[in-house]
Amino acid sequence: MSNNEQEDDRPNLEVPDHLEYSDEHVWVDASVDPAVIGITEYAANQLGDLVFVDLPEVGTRVEAGDEIVELESSKAVEPLVSPVAGTVRYVNREAADDPSIINGDPYGEGWILKIALDDDEPDLLSAEQYAAMLRRL
Template sequence: MRYAGIMSNNEQEDDRPNLEVPDHLNYSDEHVWVDESVEPAAIGITEYAANQLGDLVFVDLPEVGTRVEAGDEIVELESSKAVEPLVCPVAGTIRYVNRDVADDPGVINNDPYGEGWIVKIELDDDEPDLLSADEYAAILRRL
């Protein structure tokens, strides 16, 4: 698997971590990833978002069957640092929720692009306005 890494040319002067940005995913500027290669599409938060939140202690999942629009706040993520919503970047119907992350929110911190997926959504036919891995990596380099 290829990653659009966030490595600086001069790592000694740059204290940003080397973050993974998997190429096969698409991203929102709210640090949410979408995997459209699976049906229904999987959604989660990026490694950057997980790092910013810190250790997650609670995840409030939506109900299966909930209809969502792009821009809806669909999940509440709570850490010792903050409570943040997951802003859904796509429209569709939630078909699955990851009960494992509700039972152990640390799964998201440990594996945000794998076992840490949060919901799976049957997408509407609309083309979502998402960023490629390279576009998202460019945003992270500016942070």
């Protein structure tokens, strides 16, 4: 199968190049401080229409691997697993009030948290590595 045919399997999945990704389908924009975190378009599609987002309190310390947000859709309740360690500085209250923002714009207005990162380098995937992982799913 050529690369073009593989890409055609997922014609609508966006994987922005400037972000880094976890294998739990969470994106991180560490180019800004605090870092911005959200779920990928793939995760939003898998969950379906979100109906509730349970956000942590600002000031909460998180470690990589912690379940820090609960995402509830008509299909399932799934945790957002933090791919980074740090302190929550902002939460997206608009997304909590209207979770459909996350489904509609997961890489923009649908961001979920902003975290002041600890100094350790998170173990994240590049956009290219994440896209390759999606093709294997």
